[in-house]
Amino acid sequence: MHENIKAFHLKVISINGIFYDDEALEIILPCYDGELALLYGHEEMIYAIYDGTIKIKKPDGKWIYGVVSIGSVQYTVDNECIVLVNTAEKPAEIDKNRAKEAYDFAMEHLNQKQSMKEFRKSQAGLARAMARLSAASKYKD
Template sequence: MSQEKLPTFGLQVISVNGMFYDDRAEEIILPLEDGELAILAEHEEMILALSDGVIKIKKPGGEWIYGVISLGSVQVANNRCIVIVNTVERPEDIDKRRAQEAYEFAMEHLQQKQSIKEFKKSQAGLARALTRLKAAAKYNE
Protein backbone atom coordinates (compact mmCIF):
# COMPACT_ATOMS: atom_id res chain seq x y z
CA MET A 1 0.00 0.00 0.00
CA SER A 2 1.35 3.44 -0.87
CA GLN A 3 2.35 5.91 1.79
CA GLU A 4 0.89 8.96 0.04
CA LYS A 5 -0.69 11.53 2.32
CA LEU A 6 -4.43 12.00 2.09
CA PRO A 7 -5.77 15.57 2.06
CA THR A 8 -6.99 16.89 5.39
CA PHE A 9 -9.44 19.47 6.68
CA GLY A 10 -9.79 21.45 9.88
CA LEU A 11 -12.02 19.72 12.42
CA GLN A 12 -13.42 20.91 15.73
CA VAL A 13 -15.71 18.81 17.92
CA ILE A 14 -17.16 20.92 20.70
CA SER A 15 -19.54 20.08 23.53
CA VAL A 16 -20.92 21.89 26.54
CA ASN A 17 -18.01 20.45 28.53
CA GLY A 18 -15.35 21.81 26.18
CA MET A 19 -13.27 20.85 23.19
CA PHE A 20 -13.13 17.14 22.29
CA TYR A 21 -11.03 17.49 19.11
CA ASP A 22 -9.32 20.48 17.50
CA ASP A 23 -6.89 19.50 14.76
CA ARG A 24 -6.62 18.34 11.15
CA ALA A 25 -8.48 15.18 10.07
CA GLU A 26 -8.63 12.96 6.99
CA GLU A 27 -12.23 11.88 7.59
CA ILE A 28 -15.09 12.06 10.06
CA ILE A 29 -18.12 9.79 10.11
CA LEU A 30 -21.20 11.28 11.77
CA PRO A 31 -24.48 9.72 12.98
CA LEU A 32 -27.62 11.14 11.34
CA GLU A 33 -31.30 10.26 11.79
CA ASP A 34 -31.25 8.09 8.65
CA GLY A 35 -27.74 6.62 8.77
CA GLU A 36 -24.17 7.86 8.74
CA LEU A 37 -22.38 10.57 6.74
CA ALA A 38 -18.67 10.60 5.95
CA ILE A 39 -16.96 13.93 5.40
CA LEU A 40 -13.63 14.23 3.61
CA ALA A 41 -11.45 17.19 2.63
CA GLU A 42 -13.08 19.74 0.30
CA HIS A 43 -16.59 18.46 1.09
CA GLU A 44 -19.48 20.58 -0.14
CA GLU A 45 -20.88 23.20 2.23
CA MET A 46 -23.76 22.14 4.47
CA ILE A 47 -25.36 22.29 7.87
CA LEU A 48 -26.98 19.13 9.27
CA ALA A 49 -28.56 17.87 12.49
CA LEU A 50 -26.83 15.01 14.29
CA SER A 51 -28.39 12.14 16.21
CA ASP A 52 -27.19 10.26 19.26
CA GLY A 53 -24.44 7.91 18.16
CA VAL A 54 -20.73 7.44 17.62
CA ILE A 55 -18.48 9.79 15.69
CA LYS A 56 -15.40 8.29 14.08
CA ILE A 57 -12.47 10.60 13.37
CA LYS A 58 -9.55 9.55 11.17
CA LYS A 59 -6.52 11.56 12.16
CA PRO A 60 -3.72 12.35 9.68
CA GLY A 61 -1.70 9.16 9.45
CA GLY A 62 -4.70 6.85 9.73
CA GLU A 63 -5.36 6.52 13.48
CA TRP A 64 -9.08 6.41 14.36
CA ILE A 65 -10.57 7.94 17.48
CA TYR A 66 -14.15 7.54 18.62
CA GLY A 67 -16.61 9.64 20.57
CA VAL A 68 -20.14 8.99 21.79
CA ILE A 69 -22.26 12.07 21.12
CA SER A 70 -25.72 13.30 21.92
CA LEU A 71 -27.79 15.57 19.72
CA GLY A 72 -26.08 18.40 17.88
CA SER A 73 -25.23 19.86 14.51
CA VAL A 74 -22.40 20.00 12.00
CA GLN A 75 -21.35 22.81 9.71
CA VAL A 76 -19.04 22.19 6.77
CA ALA A 77 -17.56 25.15 4.85
CA ASN A 78 -14.20 26.25 3.43
CA ASN A 79 -12.49 22.90 4.10
CA ARG A 80 -13.45 23.11 7.78
CA CYS A 81 -15.91 21.07 9.79
CA ILE A 82 -17.37 22.21 13.10
CA VAL A 83 -19.36 19.72 15.15
CA ILE A 84 -21.33 21.11 18.10
CA VAL A 85 -23.04 18.60 20.38
CA ASN A 86 -24.61 18.54 23.84
CA THR A 87 -22.23 15.87 25.12
CA VAL A 88 -19.30 13.85 23.82
CA GLU A 89 -17.22 11.23 25.57
CA ARG A 90 -14.68 8.59 24.68
CA PRO A 91 -16.03 5.01 24.88
CA GLU A 92 -13.35 4.07 27.41
CA ASP A 93 -14.57 6.87 29.72
CA ILE A 94 -18.16 5.59 29.85
CA ASP A 95 -19.27 4.32 33.24
CA LYS A 96 -21.09 1.13 32.19
CA ARG A 97 -22.89 0.77 35.51
CA ARG A 98 -24.26 4.29 35.30
CA ALA A 99 -25.26 3.80 31.67
CA GLN A 100 -27.09 0.58 32.60
CA GLU A 101 -28.90 2.39 35.41
CA ALA A 102 -29.94 5.17 32.99
CA TYR A 103 -31.23 2.52 30.57
CA GLU A 104 -33.30 0.83 33.29
CA PHE A 105 -34.63 4.18 34.53
CA ALA A 106 -35.72 5.17 31.01
CA MET A 107 -37.37 1.77 30.42
CA GLU A 108 -39.35 2.11 33.67
CA HIS A 109 -40.51 5.59 32.76
CA LEU A 110 -41.56 4.54 29.25
CA GLN A 111 -43.94 2.01 30.79
CA GLN A 112 -45.66 4.63 32.95
CA LYS A 113 -48.41 6.97 31.87
CA GLN A 114 -46.74 10.22 30.84
CA SER A 115 -47.41 13.42 28.96
CA ILE A 116 -46.14 13.54 25.39
CA LYS A 117 -43.25 15.75 26.50
CA GLU A 118 -42.25 13.32 29.27
CA PHE A 119 -42.57 10.38 26.88
CA LYS A 120 -40.24 12.04 24.33
CA LYS A 121 -37.76 12.82 27.11
CA SER A 122 -37.82 9.17 28.24
CA GLN A 123 -37.31 8.01 24.64
CA ALA A 124 -34.31 10.33 24.28
CA GLY A 125 -32.85 9.05 27.56
CA LEU A 126 -33.29 5.47 26.41
CA ALA A 127 -31.62 6.18 23.05
CA ARG A 128 -28.67 7.85 24.74
CA ALA A 129 -28.25 5.04 27.29
CA LEU A 130 -28.35 2.39 24.54
CA THR A 131 -25.81 4.29 22.46
CA ARG A 132 -23.46 4.61 25.41
CA LEU A 133 -23.77 0.92 26.34
CA LYS A 134 -23.19 -0.26 22.75
CA ALA A 135 -20.22 2.04 22.22
CA ALA A 136 -18.62 1.07 25.52
CA ALA A 137 -18.85 -2.60 24.53
CA LYS A 138 -17.79 -2.21 20.88
CA TYR A 139 -15.02 0.39 21.02
CA ASN A 140 -13.56 -0.43 24.41
CA GLU A 141 -12.06 -3.78 23.44
Protein backbone atom coordinates (compact mmCIF):
# COMPACT_ATOMS: atom_id res chain seq x y z
CA MET A 1 0.00 0.00 0.00
CA HIS A 2 1.18 3.54 -0.72
CA GLU A 3 2.69 5.36 2.23
CA ASN A 4 0.41 7.86 4.01
CA ILE A 5 -2.57 7.03 1.81
CA LYS A 6 -5.36 5.06 3.48
CA ALA A 7 -7.76 2.80 1.65
CA PHE A 8 -11.56 2.93 1.85
CA HIS A 9 -14.11 0.28 0.97
CA LEU A 10 -15.58 0.72 -2.51
CA LYS A 11 -18.52 -1.02 -4.16
CA VAL A 12 -19.48 -0.33 -7.78
CA ILE A 13 -22.81 -1.99 -8.53
CA SER A 14 -24.81 -2.04 -11.76
CA ILE A 15 -27.97 -3.77 -12.91
CA ASN A 16 -25.76 -6.56 -14.28
CA GLY A 17 -24.02 -7.19 -10.95
CA ILE A 18 -21.02 -6.08 -8.95
CA PHE A 19 -18.25 -4.41 -10.98
CA TYR A 20 -15.93 -3.83 -7.98
CA ASP A 21 -16.12 -4.71 -4.28
CA ASP A 22 -12.81 -4.21 -2.46
CA GLU A 23 -10.50 -1.65 -0.92
CA ALA A 24 -9.45 1.36 -3.03
CA LEU A 25 -7.11 4.32 -2.63
CA GLU A 26 -9.04 6.57 -5.02
CA ILE A 27 -11.96 6.64 -7.39
CA ILE A 28 -12.49 9.21 -10.13
CA LEU A 29 -16.05 9.57 -11.40
CA PRO A 30 -17.71 11.41 -14.32
CA CYS A 31 -20.00 14.12 -12.96
CA TYR A 32 -22.01 16.95 -14.52
CA ASP A 33 -19.33 19.62 -14.14
CA GLY A 34 -16.25 17.40 -14.58
CA GLU A 35 -14.54 14.60 -12.76
CA LEU A 36 -14.92 13.97 -9.02
CA ALA A 37 -12.06 12.28 -7.14
CA LEU A 38 -12.74 10.58 -3.81
CA LEU A 39 -10.09 9.58 -1.29
CA TYR A 40 -10.14 8.18 2.24
CA GLY A 41 -11.70 10.65 4.67
CA HIS A 42 -13.90 12.44 2.13
CA GLU A 43 -16.88 14.20 3.64
CA GLU A 44 -20.22 12.41 3.63
CA MET A 45 -22.10 13.09 0.41
CA ILE A 46 -24.35 11.84 -2.38
CA TYR A 47 -23.70 12.98 -5.94
CA ALA A 48 -25.06 12.23 -9.44
CA ILE A 49 -22.90 10.35 -11.94
CA TYR A 50 -23.15 10.71 -15.70
CA ASP A 51 -22.12 8.53 -18.63
CA GLY A 52 -18.36 8.23 -18.80
CA THR A 53 -15.28 6.51 -17.45
CA ILE A 54 -14.56 5.64 -13.84
CA LYS A 55 -10.98 5.13 -12.66
CA ILE A 56 -10.27 3.07 -9.54
CA LYS A 57 -6.83 3.04 -7.91
CA LYS A 58 -6.31 -0.24 -6.09
CA PRO A 59 -4.18 -0.52 -2.92
CA ASP A 60 -1.30 -1.93 -5.00
CA GLY A 61 -1.29 1.30 -7.07
CA LYS A 62 -2.72 -0.25 -10.23
CA TRP A 63 -5.68 1.40 -11.95
CA ILE A 64 -8.90 -0.27 -13.09
CA TYR A 65 -11.08 1.46 -15.67
CA GLY A 66 -14.76 1.10 -16.37
CA VAL A 67 -17.44 2.67 -18.50
CA VAL A 68 -20.57 3.58 -16.57
CA SER A 69 -23.95 5.04 -17.35
CA ILE A 70 -25.95 7.36 -15.14
CA GLY A 71 -26.27 6.71 -11.44
CA SER A 72 -25.12 8.02 -8.09
CA VAL A 73 -22.28 7.80 -5.60
CA GLN A 74 -22.56 7.90 -1.81
CA TYR A 75 -19.61 8.37 0.53
CA THR A 76 -20.32 7.75 4.21
CA VAL A 77 -18.62 8.91 7.42
CA ASP A 78 -17.30 5.38 7.99
CA ASN A 79 -15.32 5.56 4.71
CA GLU A 80 -17.64 3.40 2.65
CA CYS A 81 -18.19 4.42 -0.96
CA ILE A 82 -21.08 2.95 -2.93
CA VAL A 83 -21.51 3.65 -6.62
CA LEU A 84 -24.86 2.62 -8.13
CA VAL A 85 -25.11 2.87 -11.92
CA ASN A 86 -27.33 1.43 -14.62
CA THR A 87 -24.40 -0.20 -16.42
CA ALA A 88 -20.70 -0.76 -15.75
CA GLU A 89 -18.33 -2.55 -18.08
CA LYS A 90 -14.61 -2.95 -18.63
CA PRO A 91 -13.27 -1.26 -21.79
CA ALA A 92 -11.98 -4.62 -23.09
CA GLU A 93 -15.55 -6.01 -22.95
CA ILE A 94 -16.99 -3.28 -25.19
CA ASP A 95 -18.07 -4.35 -28.64
CA LYS A 96 -16.76 -1.42 -30.71
CA ASN A 97 -19.02 -2.25 -33.66
CA ARG A 98 -22.16 -2.19 -31.49
CA ALA A 99 -21.00 1.03 -29.83
CA LYS A 100 -20.42 2.62 -33.26
CA GLU A 101 -23.87 1.50 -34.41
CA ALA A 102 -25.42 3.03 -31.28
CA TYR A 103 -23.50 6.25 -31.94
CA ASP A 104 -24.70 6.40 -35.57
CA PHE A 105 -28.29 5.64 -34.49
CA ALA A 106 -28.25 8.41 -31.86
CA MET A 107 -26.72 10.93 -34.30
CA GLU A 108 -29.34 10.09 -36.91
CA HIS A 109 -32.16 10.57 -34.42
CA LEU A 110 -30.74 13.85 -33.10
CA ASN A 111 -31.05 15.26 -36.60
CA GLN A 112 -34.74 14.35 -36.84
CA LYS A 113 -37.68 16.31 -35.55
CA GLN A 114 -38.56 14.89 -32.13
CA SER A 115 -40.33 15.70 -28.92
CA MET A 116 -38.21 17.07 -26.08
CA LYS A 117 -38.40 13.67 -24.36
CA GLU A 118 -37.19 11.88 -27.50
CA PHE A 119 -34.44 14.46 -27.98
CA ARG A 120 -33.15 13.93 -24.42
CA LYS A 121 -33.25 10.16 -24.93
CA SER A 122 -31.22 10.54 -28.13
CA GLN A 123 -28.74 12.81 -26.30
CA ALA A 124 -28.34 10.22 -23.54
CA GLY A 125 -27.79 7.46 -26.08
CA LEU A 126 -25.18 9.56 -27.86
CA ALA A 127 -23.35 10.34 -24.58
CA ARG A 128 -23.26 6.65 -23.63
CA ALA A 129 -22.06 5.57 -27.08
CA MET A 130 -19.34 8.23 -27.06
CA ALA A 131 -18.16 7.18 -23.58
CA ARG A 132 -18.01 3.51 -24.64
CA LEU A 133 -16.15 4.24 -27.87
CA SER A 134 -13.67 6.53 -26.13
CA ALA A 135 -12.92 4.08 -23.31
CA ALA A 136 -12.63 1.09 -25.65
CA SER A 137 -9.97 2.97 -27.63
CA LYS A 138 -8.15 4.65 -24.74
CA TYR A 139 -7.98 2.09 -21.91
CA LYS A 140 -6.49 -1.31 -22.40
CA ASP A 141 -6.37 -3.97 -19.64
